[in-house]
Amino acid sequence: MTRRVQFHETDLAGLVHFSVFFRYMEEAEHALWRAAGLSIHPPETEVGWPRRSTGFEFYRALRFEDEFEVCIRVAAMDASTIRYRCLISRGEERIANGDLTITCVLKRPNEPMKAIPIPAAVAARFRPASGEEA
Amino acid sequence: MTRRVQFHETDLAGLVHFSVFFRYMEEAEHALWRAAGLSIHPPETEVGWPRRSTGFEFYRALRFEDEFEVCIRVAAMDASTIRYRCLISRGEERIANGDLTITCVLKRPNEPMKAIPIPAAVAARFRPASGEEA
Amino acid sequence: MTRRVQFHETDLAGLVHFSVFFRYMEEAEHALWRAAGLSIHPPETEVGWPRRSTGFEFYRALRFEDEFEVCIRVAAMDASTIRYRCLISRGEERIANGDLTITCVLKRPNEPMKAIPIPAAVAARFRPASGEEA
Amino acid sequence: MTRRVQFHETDLAGLVHFSVFFRYMEEAEHALWRAAGLSIHPPETEVGWPRRSTGFEFYRALRFEDEFEVCIRVAAMDASTIRYRCLISRGEERIANGDLTITCVLKRPNEPMKAIPIPAAVAARFRPASGEEA
Numbered sequence: 155m156t157r158r159v160q161f162h163e164t165d166l167a168g169l170v171h172f173s174v175f176f177r178y179m180e181e182a183e184h185a186l187w188r189a190a191g192l193s194i195h196p197p198e199t200e201v202g203w204p205r206r207s208t209g210f211e212f213y214r215a216l217r218f219e220d221e222f223e224v225c226i227r228v229a230a231m232d233a234s235t236i237r238y239r240c241l242i243s244r245g246e247e248r249i250a251n252g253d254l255t256i257t258c259v260l261k262r263p264n265e266p267m268k269a270i271p272i273p274a275a276v277a278a279r280f281r282p283a284s285g286e287e288a
Numbered sequence: 289m290t291r292r293v294q295f296h297e298t299d300l301a302g303l304v305h306f307s308v309f310f311r312y313m314e315e316a317e318h319a320l321w322r323a324a325g326l327s328i329h330p331p332e333t334e335v336g337w338p339r340r341s342t343g344f345e346f347y348r349a350l351r352f353e354d355e356f357e358v359c360i361r362v363a364a365m366d367a368s369t370i371r372y373r374c375l376i377s378r379g380e381e382r383i384a385n386g387d388l389t390i391t392c393v394l395k396r397p398n399e400p401m402k403a404i405p406i407p408a409a410v411a412a413r414f415r416p417a418s419g420e421e422a
Numbered sequence: 423m424t425r426r427v428q429f430h431e432t433d434l435a436g437l438v439h440f441s442v443f444f445r446y447m448e449e450a451e452h453a454l455w456r457a458a459g460l461s462i463h464p465p466e467t468e469v470g471w472p473r474r475s476t477g478f479e480f481y482r483a484l485r486f487e488d489e490f491e492v493c494i495r496v497a498a499m500d501a502s503t504i505r506y507r508c509l510i511s512r513g514e515e516r517i518a519n520g521d522l523t524i525t526c527v528l529k530r531p532n533e534p535m536k537a538i539p540i541p542a543a544v545a546a547r548f549r550p551a552s553g554e555e556a
Numbered sequence: 557m558t559r560r561v562q563f564h565e566t567d568l569a570g571l572v573h574f575s576v577f578f579r580y581m582e583e584a585e586h587a588l589w590r591a592a593g594l595s596i597h598p599p600e601t602e603v604g605w606p607r608r609s610t611g612f613e614f615y616r617a618l619r620f621e622d623e624f625e626v627c628i629r630v631a632a633m634d635a636s637t638i639r640y641r642c643l644i645s646r647g648e649e650r651i652a653n654g655d656l657t658i659t660c661v662l663k664r665p666n667e668p669m670k671a672i673p674i675p676a677a678v679a680a681r682f683r684p685a686s687g688e689e690a
Binding site (some may be wrong): 162164165166167168169171172198215217220263264 | 294296298300301302303305307332351352362397398
């Protein structure tokens, strides 16, 4: 996914605010799902994907109107969990490395969310995809 | 409502990004509802309040860690619409004036949203409140 | 400018938050400048473009993963002010109409911002462009 | 720091968007600095505090109008680096744990940022504070 820094993503230090990197990573995640023919949140779904843990290491800053690339791949998958690795780069420069772990849950009104196995249609698209990048 | 500018609300020009003023106005709107004993979005509700039109005039800028006040009041109300006026100020200085018009709708799965009369319990709290400020 | 709704741009009503429309309009504004060979905020500049007034009328909602178009054009220009008109649409449907007025200022450390004439290089790119869209 | 979830911080899953937790952590960081008589970004400063790494573990979700607490403390400090630990809770419930590492740098126009020792005035306020919470 190629993306350009927008003005509203910068802060008064002149750089992209660090919380915005998590939005870039998630935008690439959803683009990866779309590339696999899926939506992570189709209308009326009872299946959700809450985030369990996430982090970023920052090596360089991004500035207004920079063009950069966000590369995300499935690093691991078990019964109900997907773990992504993400690289943000600008040309040859590594900007940041991120990771993100999500869990598949059932969401019903007036019930607590409950972890469930990843639907087969989803697992089938991502299991062989572990070496693939968006 | 008194509020302090947060770092993530600034942009690289060193000022609060203009889109954030609409979030300040809405935060004050919801605080006004809470002060009236209401929530604008209780769990499981079928009643929604989409925004119909909104605008701001900006007179001065806000900067990181400024403290400022957001004052919102109901300026007009008819069968299904509420119109607010909002003033953002820092001490004696006028920073910006905003307005916001919302419509009461019924939201049901697989049906288009439909305008409905403002529920009596809501209208009763805001009609006499038209001279009051949060 | 064609854009897709991102997950972080939605709110719990399932729609794009109204403050995000102002970000879409500004992204299109900056794309219009880039298409004219300009940046609205080049590094080390002393010239700024604070927003003076802005507003939106909303006709329909945008939802997660919708694709939509943002069309912005210069509607008026005088010595130090540019006024844009903006249309957001999804296919044949009109979603929202916005307007945005910005003023050209000189920004120097420890001095108040002062309105100045629009630089000739900028005015020349936008004056004939008043019928053009991004 | 006590804080209430704002509408614009939720997403269409009805929960606070995970990127917003990093903003809560940073708001508490800056409140900790103010409580120590400092600002992390005073006007005209040449000293900056870019974020080097950060992460969150999420245990429970936050919803619209929830009140919650953000507790941040200095977990470690060396010559040019500060590491915080952060706990977000709602009453007795643990919502999320975060960490954040920042580096002190000198920022000059047209020079790359360079790591420098933490200014003595800052180190003096935080070194004894390592057991203290905001």
